[in-house]
Amino acid sequence: MSDDYQIPIPPSFHALHADARGRLQLPLAAFRARYELCEDMAQMLVERSQALHHDLGLAEDIVLSRTQAGLGSAEAGFSAAEAWWVTTRLAELLGWPPPAVLPPA
Template sequence: MSDESQIEIPQSFIALFVEPGRTKPNASREHIAARYELCEDLANLLTQTAGTMQFSLGITERDVLERCQQGLLLEDSVVTPTEAQWVICRLAELMQWPMPAALTVTGPQA
C-alpha cells in the first residue's frame, strides 16, 4: 500500500475542489493529496509564527489570523486563495483560537 492511499484528507479540504452543483472533485486524488500535504504543513509551520506574532506585537488572535492570511494571498504565494483560507482555518484550529466568520472557507478553488 502506498503512502498516498493512507493519507486521510478532510472533507473541508476536498470541498475546495468541488465546483458548485457538483459532487465529485475537479482534480485527481493524487493532486488533492499533494495540495493537502502542502497546506497542512504550512498551517503547522505557521503555529510558531502566529504565537510569536501575537506575543511580540500584542495583537489579537483575529489580527494574527488576518495578517497570516494577507501573507498567504501575496502574488507569489504557493497556495490558491481558497487554500489560503483553509490554511488559516486550520491554523486557528491548531492554535485553539476561534475562527472569525469573515475568514471562513467559502466556495470552490479559484
C-alpha cells in the same frame, strides 16, 4: 493497483476542490499533494503565529487576517480558498476562534 495512501483528508479540504456533485476537479495525486502542502503550512505557522500574538501583542484575529492575506497573495502559491483553509486550520491548531472571513465561493 493498490492505493496505500494513509493520510485522511478532511471533508472541509475536499470541498475546496470539488464540484457541485462532490467530484474532484483535479487529479487525485495533485489533490493529495495540495492537502499535504496546506496542512504542512498550517503546522509550520503555529510557532510564528504564537510569537506574533505573545511577543508583539497582536490580537488573534489580526494574526489570522494577516496570515490569510499573505497566503492569498499571488506569490504564495495558494488559491484564495486554500489560504482560507490554512488560516482556519491554523486557528484550530492554536485553539483560537476561526477567522471571521468566510471561505471564498
